[in-house]
Amino acid sequence: MKKALIIGGGFAGCSTAHMLALEGGWDVTLVEAGPFLGGGCKTLYWGGHPYTFGPRHFLTRNEAAFAYLDKYCPLRRCADHVFLTYVERDAAFYSYPIHRDDIERMPDRDQIHRELAERPTHIAPTDFEDFWIKSVGRTLYDKYINTYSTKMWQVGNNTEIDTFNWSPKGVTIKDGPREAWDIAISAFPKAANGYDDYFALATASAKVLLNTRVDAYDLPNKSVTLAGERRSFDIIVNTIPPDTVMNYAYGELPFIGRDFLKIVLPVEEVLPSNIYFLYYPNQEIFTRIVEYKKFYRGHKSPTTLLGLEIPSNNGRLYPLPIKRHRDLADRYFADMPDGVFSIGRAGSYRYEVDIDDCLEQSMDIVAKLR
Ligand SMILES: Cc1cc2nc3c(=O)[nH]c(=O)nc-3n(C[C@H](O)[C@H](O)[C@H](O)COP(=O)(O)OP(=O)(O)OC[C@H]3O[C@@H](n4cnc5c(N)ncnc54)[C@H](O)[C@@H]3O)c2cc1C
Numbered sequence: 001m002k003k004a005l006i007i008g009g010g011f012a013g014c015s016t017a018h019m020l021a022l023e024g025g026w027d028v029t030l031v032e033a034g035p036f037l038g039g040g041c042k043t044l045y046w047g048g049h050p051y052t053f054g055p056r057h058f059l060t061r062n063e064a065a066f067a068y069l070d071k072y073c074p075l076r077r078c079a080d081h082v083f084l085t086y087v088e089r090d091a092a093f094y095s096y097p098i099h100r101d102d103i104e105r106m107p108d109r110d111q112i113h114r115e116l117a118e119r120p121t122h123i124a125p126t127d128f129e130d131f132w133i134k135s136v137g138r139t140l141y142d143k144y145i146n147t148y149s150t151k152m153w154q155v156g157n158n159t160e161i162d163t164f165n166w167s168p169k170g171v172t173i174k175d176g177p178r179e180a181w182d183i184a185i186s187a188f189p190k191a192a193n194g195y196d197d198y199f200a201l202a203t204a205s206a207k208v209l210l211n212t213r214v215d216a217y218d219l220p221n222k223s224v225t226l227a228g229e230r231r232s233f234d235i236i237v238n239t240i241p242p243d244t245v246m247n248y249a250y251g252e253l254p255f256i257g258r259d260f261l262k263i264v265l266p267v268e269e270v271l272p273s274n275i276y277f278l279y280y281p282n283q284e285i286f287t288r289i290v291e292y293k294k295f296y297r298g299h300k301s302p303t304t305l306l307g308l309e310i311p312s313n314n315g316r317l318y319p320l321p322i323k324r325h326r327d328l329a330d331r332y333f334a335d336m337p338d339g340v341f342s343i344g345r346a347g348s349y350r351y352e353v354d355i356d357d358c359l360e361q362s363m364d365i366v367a368k369l370r
Pocket of ligand 1: 007009032041214317
């Protein structure tokens with residue numbers, strides 16, 4: 001049997017364990033620092049209400065990733081969901097991505113139309129702020145993007161963000177249907193415990209070590225010290241920040257974390273049925289509010305749980321979309337030999353890695369090993 005070590009038991013770690021098991025011939029050890037599998041996608045409970053840390057719904061244009069997950073973790077489509085943003089200066093909720101029809105409802109629509117007509121689309125943008133102003137004009141940028149992004153990334157000014165070809169929802173201004181995911185599949189597990197049964201199934205044939213950390217990493221030699229013993233592997237799949245597993249040789253990679261506020265309200269449901277969560281791009285300290293009953297459809301209760309996400313230094317959750325930090329991550333990746341893979345959101349050091357990308361990365365590893 002060939003030996004594989006997986007570091008981190010979130011989506012990326014569990015899906016890789018599963019795909020190696022489906023391939024056969026692998027002896028897999030998975031090391032997870034926490035007391036459970038699933039990382040941020042684990043179902044937790046508050047006042048009897050199931051929730052995850054943030055929405056964690058499954059959005060994808062990758063039909064193979066959808067088919068795989070649906071097979072092992074039956075999914076319910078939630079295509080009716082409309083993303084809404086509260087624009088405080090207009091005292092109005094609008095669709096996100098910015099929708100052309102909403103502009104007609106705005107008090108400053110004439111100014112917005114002038115800015116849209118004057119967009120210098122032929123000049124390449126230099127930074128995130130410049131990208132958005134050139135895409136939608138200053139007024140829409142200030143309403144939807146400016147403060148959201150500075151609080152999200154904890155920067156003084158969005159000109160500090162110098163990568164911008166990852167526009168949050170792939171479009172800047174939208175026409176047509178308001179359902180944000182009419183171009184992708186949007187879904188969440190049918191099971192009452194969300195993705196949890198999948199994490200158990202995915203790792204059923206692996207040696208899972210919970211509450212465990214590697215004592216010492218030697219990834220260039222595909223070895224680690226685990227419970228005091230030096231062990232070598234044929235492959236290592238890392239899903240945690242690359243600086244950690246490379247002994248911070250080039251310094252620490254910055255991340256943004258989240259504080260998470262849970263609020264139970266004495267009503268069965270508080271948001272309209274097609275609104276699962278809301279964005280807040282103003283001076284509020286939070287970026288998003290999720291109503292968890294919208295995802296956990298089978299959950300019945302006379303009360304409802306809301307989760308508020310507040311950007312903070314709590315956790316290494318969001319890799320910064322800033323070039324010098326990505327370059328630093330790339331230095332770490334360059335030192336990893338064949339047979340060492342670094343995947344998942346933190347492991348790739350890419351904000352744009354979502355659940356479907358974790359699956360795609362696991363599929364790619366297994367394909368490369370064939
Ligand atoms: C608040 C929030 C909301 C999100 N919502 C969505 C969404 O709605 N849809 C979507 O597609 N994506 C969403 N994402 C992104 C998506 O959830 C992630 O891309 C995906 O779940 C990441 O899986 P992962 O395995 O890379 O990381 P994680 O889920 O973070 O798992 C990493 C695991 O590694 C473990 N670990 C950490 N350090 C060590 C160590 N030293 N040794 C061993 N183990 C360690 C952790 O305990 C954790 O279990 C969200 C992300 C955040 C932060």
